[in-house]
Amino acid sequence: MSLTMPAPDPQLALGLDHPLRVLDLDGSRLPSDVLDPHLTDVDETALTNLYVDMVRVRRLDTEAFALTRQGHLVLWPPLLGQEAAQVGPARALRQSDWVFGSYREHGFALLKGVDLAEFARVWKAYAHGGWDPHEITMAPAQIIIGAQSLHATGFAMASKMDESDDVALACFGDGATSEGDVNEALVWASAFQAPVVFLCQNNQYAISEPVRVQSGTPLALRPTGFGIPSMRVDGNDVLAMHAAARIAFERARSGGGPTFIEAVTYRRGPHTTTDDPKRYRDEAEVEAWTAKDPIERVERALAAMGANMDAVREEARIRADELAKELRHAAEHAEPPTVDSIFDHVYAQPTKRLERQRAEHRAFTASIEGNR
Amino acid sequence: MTETLTLAKAVNAALADSLEGDDRVLLMGEDIGQLGGVFRVTDGLQARFGTQRVIDAPLAESAIIGTAIGMGYRGFRVVAEIQFDGFIYPAFDQIVAQVAKLRYRSKGRASVPLTIRVPYGGAIGSVEHHSESPEAYFAHTAGLRVVTASTPQEAYSTLRAAIASDDPVLFFEPKGKYYMKGEVDRTVVRDLETASIVAQGRDVTIAAYGPTVETAMRAAIAAADEGIEVEVIDLRAISPLDVDTVVDSVRRTGRLVVAHEAPGEGSVSSELITSVVERAFSSLEAAPARVTGYDTPYPPSAVEHDYLPSLDRLLDAVDRTLGRRSSRDGLVLEGAR
Structure with missing residues (x-):
């Protein structure tokens, strides 16, 4: 057996100085050598679809939040502000790819095709699991921080053994990067060159602890020490997230092994409906991130492309209303378990x-x- | 047809036959490949089945179990090895919170048929963390099956059943008995939840499992010299525990001794005696007794034989249940009432 290790690649981490971005805050298109080649087919229609997806995900989130406040659900972990970080990668997946997420992956669940009637039961404390994992190719929501990263890595190892090009997507937050399981997953993914993509949604807080409590180095730099290529991406830019995910999935499918994506975003809501973020952060900080809203940015981009925004908004509103109605009905009429x-x-x-x-x-x- | 095998070779044969019989079975663990395991239990398996099916794992116990779970989602049936009992704790969450609860969490729609092999127990003269009996931690967790083996035949047949099971199973191998020899018939099929009466008797029941069964058998022979008939039950399964077989036995003997290497507090003996008292109280003619490791960390191995259930401690407990002279006669505990 050779004891020689491959030489380290200084280009392993991209976007450390400035997160990779192709949509500026005003909706204008920024050039990106890294991402542009993976967005050539994304036209106005495709961007509109991503926009509608994000509006639906936000509506699912805000409706569930309201249902919790009204007593129809017992708890809700909101994702307000993280819509692009989930919709971009979700729309780069194939249905046979598996998602292994945390409890805040409502966007992935929705776009994977979850049945809302069953989904609502979890947050009403009527069930532990909100879907059939094999039916929507998504593992049950994980509450133990980071534990799912190992399941994703094992799934990817198995996919490789099967000579399949299915990939696994491991989703976790900034807090999870301190967990042993996430670090072990990086070790294994690298050692076995497993087709797994690690998506870290850095929403800046693990409940009350800011990311600086978790790390003395940018999160996207860490995987390079494991020999895993990494991208630090503007998590509020749905096109950048979509392109970065495409790069990572393509690398995994073609035998190039794992990739780590740090989505730099912000959790504008509380950790859950029982949390009080005013105890640990300033309103000004939330306002600054609200100005970077991922949905409004796409609206500006679509308008700049000449889209009929009244029609686009109307379509998104109708579809979001349908979703909200379905969720409300599910939450209000769920049958309790025997x-x-x-x-x-x-x-x-x-x-x-x-x-x-x-x-x-x-x-x-x-x-x-x-x-x- | 039978063959004479050591317990370690019987485990090896069960692994080989499982790998041969189902191409979704694979092994994963530290040093199990080229080295053949630190006890050589997996000797030759990587050469025969390849590095894809006998995988040398990085040194991360949580990851061994966690990635095995992920493989399970794709239909692989992983047999994971934890190198020593005392090394299992980093994998605790993946065992008790992840694989154990997956079926329940998903209402039966996802499950992982994982087998976790754990060489366990003492009497090997080793250093700290190499001689422990952590089975009660796992017996306490719903969704896991916890089983042991006392002979080469039991090791072969029970491990085959564990690998074939659709539940996650912890298979505790008595490493102190790896070199015990016995006849193995590969056609013998065993389940994962039935205790065996391995010696019949009318006076006292001794229930034991794993390495302690042999000690119980020796106690039965020694007691017979004094005209005492001891019934020995090999519990085999620790969870779910076969209380019925023990209750039936106690209804006949009226006396019960439970023995294991693990500390007594919150242990298999705690559970078994409680269950027997609940269900066969009126059949008991004496208070049940137990012979276990003490409620200390595992001691330095120079004194482990005083910690482990020995033949003499077992016979002393048998005497106690019969109202015969025992070591505790006249024992006055300071401050105790």
């Missing part, structure tokens, strides 16, 4: 021990009801 279902799906086949406990609980319930 008590008996507590004992289901623990093992492939019911065990004697659990069937005994099920029978004991039924007997207890019957005795209470009999005494009423």
Whole structure:
């Protein structure tokens, strides 16, 4: 066995000085040697589609937030401000590619085709999982920070063993980069040249802790130490995110191994509906990021391309309203789980021990009801 | 047809036959390839099945389990090796919060048939972290099956069943018995939830598992010299635990001793004795007794034989349940009432 290591590549990290960007804040198009070759087919229609997707994702998010405040859901982790960071990569995926995300990946879930009636049940505390993982090719939402990065890496290793060109997308936040599992995933992905893409949505906060608590170096620089090429991208620029994801997925599909994308974005809402961000950040900071809104930027770009913005906005509004109505209906009319279902799906086949406990609980319930 | 194998070779045979029989089975672990494992349990398997199916893993236990889960999503049936019992803790989340709960979380629509092999237990004269019995941590977690083996035949058949199971299984291999020899019939099929009565008797039941079964068998032979009939149960499965077999036995004997290497607090013996008291209280003629590791960290191996359940400690517990003279007669604990 050779003990020689490949020489380090100084070009492994792109965008460290300025995050890669092709849409300026005013919607004007900026040239990018790195990203432009991967956007040649993205015309007005394609950009309109990305716009409608982002509006729908935002509406899903704001409607769920409202449903939580109204007591129809118990908890919601909002993604307001991160729409481009999810829609751009989601629209670069094939359906046979798998997403392994955190609990804030509502944009991926929506674009992967989640059934909203089932999705709503999770946030109503009626179920642990919100979809059939094999049906929408997306692993269950992960609450343990970073744990899914290893599942994505293993899936990618298996895809390579199968000689498939399916890729795995691991999604996590800035806080997760401190977890052992994410660092182990980088080690493994590099060692096995697994077709996995690590998408770190750096939304600047892990609940209350700013990213400087997690790292003394830009997050996008870290993967280079693992031998993984990295891109630091404006996460509020849907075209830049789309192009960066295309680069990464193409590299993975063609045997080039893993890529790390840091999407520089901002979580404008609280961590969840139980959080109070006023305790740890200034309103001025939120306002500054609101000015970088990913959806308004695309509106300006579409207008500059000569799109009929009244028609575009109207289409997006209609589709977002449909979505919101469906979600509201699901949240308001969900059937609660049966008590008996507590004992289901623990093992492939019911065990004697659990069937005994099920029978004991039924007997207890019957005795209470009999005494009423 | 039977063959004489050591327990380590029986594990090797089970792995080889599983790899041969199902091309979605693969092995992953530290040093399991070219070296054949630190105990040579996987000797020759990489040469026979290739580096794609017998994978030398980077030194990251959480990643061994976590990537095996990801492979499971694509239909691979991974047999992961944790090199030593005391090295399993970095993988704790991936075992108890990830693979154990995946089926429940997804309402049965996603599951990973993972087998985790763990050489465990003491009496090998090693240094810290190499002699532990962490099975109770995993028995406490719903969704996992936790099994052991006491003989080469049990090791072969139980590991085959573990790999074939659609549930995640922790397979605890008694590393102190790796060189125990026995007859192995590869056609013997075993399940993952039934205890075995390995010696019949009418006076006292001893329930044990893994390396402690052999000690219990020796206790039964020694007790027979004094006219005491000991029934020995090899629990085999730690979770789910086969309480029925033990309850049936205690209804006949009226006396129960439970023995294992792990510390007693919050252990398999805690669970088993509680269950027997709940279900067979009126059959008990004496308080159940247990012989376990003490509630200390695993001691330096120079004194491990005083920590582990020994033949004499087992016989002492048998005497206690029979009301015979025992070491605790007249024992006064300061401050205790």
